[in-house]
Amino acid sequence: MPWFRPEELDEEQRRCYDELLGGPRDRSVLTDAEGRLEGAFNARLLDPPVGTAIQQLGAALRYGSRIGDRQRELVILTVAVAERCDYEWHGHVPGARRAGLSEQQLTALRAGAPVPGLSDDDRIACEVAAELLRDNDLCDISYARAAAALGLATLFDIVSLVGHYRHTALALRVWRVPLRAGDAAVFGGSHPAVEERA
Structure with a gap:
């Protein structure tokens, strides 16, 4: 799937992006050097209302649960x-x-x-x-x-x-998200290299 650059985002995607980066997560691990979202967060930009709800649930579970x-x-x-x-x-x-x-x-x-x-x-x-x-x-x-x-x-x-x-x-898995640079496979799976992302 495309690895969205911040300048490529439409208005709805940009709201989702900004909310994520303004939240409680460690911003340094959310984006790469070009500002592209890492991990599953990039895919959530495909449908910003659903993606925003999913990331809000994750934040509630990590920072607001018992x-x-x-x-x-x-x-x-x-x-x-x-x-x-x-x-x-x-x-x-x-x-x-x-x-x-x-x-x-x-x-x-x-x-x-x-x-x-x-x-x-x-x-x-x-x-x-x-x-x-x-x-x-x-x-x-x-x-x-x-x-x-x-x-x-x-x-x-x-x-x-x-x-x-x-x-x-x-x-x-579905979006074939590669590991970050420097991370190695732990469970023996194959992962695309970071530079292979579109």
């Missing part, structure tokens, strides 16, 4: 592993490190192994995400355990976070 930073990054990285999404993995490992996840924990997560040293709540959040990704549902036992430990509002946010990042992984 999920703490550590749990949020654990859940997102669990999605990245299940979807074999290198772009999501690279995009969220720095946040996971800032939230206190160790290299040993990240290595276990990437391998799909039990993550050592998690609190009970963090472990339950990971288990909920993994079950949702594997079964597209939660069994009654998992639901009851998560609701009791985390509360229904946090469980709602985790379900929403899994759905949003699964959607993002799908968009990254």
Whole structure:
């Protein structure tokens, strides 16, 4: 798909672009040196009203939900592993490190192994995400355990976070979004080079 330059955007696309860059996300990772949107954000310019709604949902889940930073990054990285999404993995490992996840924990997560040293709540959040990704549902036992430990509002946010990042992984695949310069494939997929984008 086209990799839109800011000067090529129509009025509706420009509103979507400006809202994204004016939001809470780290602007330095949203655009390349030419101001083009990175990752799935570029594709969202194809339909600005829908793209804006999707990016607003993502911002609400990342910056306004009841999920703490550590749990949020654990859940997102669990999605990245299940979807074999290198772009999501690279995009969220720095946040996971800032939230206190160790290299040993990240290595276990990437391998799909039990993550050592998690609190009970963090472990339950990971288990909920993994079950949702594997079964597209939660069994009654998992639901009851998560609701009791985390509360229904946090469980709602985790379900929403899994759905949003699964959607993002799908968009990254369909639009063949290349990894950023310097990022290598983690899950063995092939990615177009950055310079191959139109």
